[in-house]
Amino acid sequence: EAQVTQNPRYLITVTGKKLTVTCSQNMNHEYMSWYRQDPGLGLRQIYYSMNVEVTDKGDVPEGYKVSRKEKRNFPLILESPSPNQTSLYFCASTPDRGSSYNEQFFGPGTRLTVL
């Protein structure tokens, strides 16, 4: 089944404890992206990747890192999480960033709480 998977789905952690949220897609998509969703705000892009080893900042990159060593995986790394990173996180992928028609396929979301 074509899908985007994220792990973990739920995580409660403490300030400063490094964590990684994994994202994997099995559709051979070029473009992958991380978003965070906060109440009253739309989905805001954290980082995106146009292909292997090509990543760039989105609108709210502070406090996050990403890597794209393989096409299918795009982990989100919080080196030193803080309470303001408590949020719902979505990973998404698109077949071809250049086509105007391409919708984004979203993972199931990761709800992160930083105490």
Place this chain on the structure above:
Amino acid sequence: ILNVEQSPQSLHVQEGDSTNFTCSFPSSNFYALHWYRWETAKSPEALFVMTLNGDEKKKGRISATLNTKEGYSYLYIKGSQPEDSATYLCAFRSIGSSNTGKLIFGQGTTLQVKP
């Protein structure tokens, strides 16, 4: 900063009512407009991707129109059913992001359909 606004923020209707909501986006540098449906505890799923002024798309009881010259899109639901309860997100893609695939999301309209 590109701004995408959705209204209303939330909507409560009775089963069988028809409803519509609005997405406003910058009228210049238009490339594409996406609509997503996001049910609670699930991931957002694409409804429509619209690219041409005057475009009309339909999927069952849900349809959307697009006016790129004035910068708005309407989403219509005919004869709302409880299973239509969800948050509806629109996302704008500018010509400037045609190479990056970046989407700017609105805050969403949350629809609640009462049986």
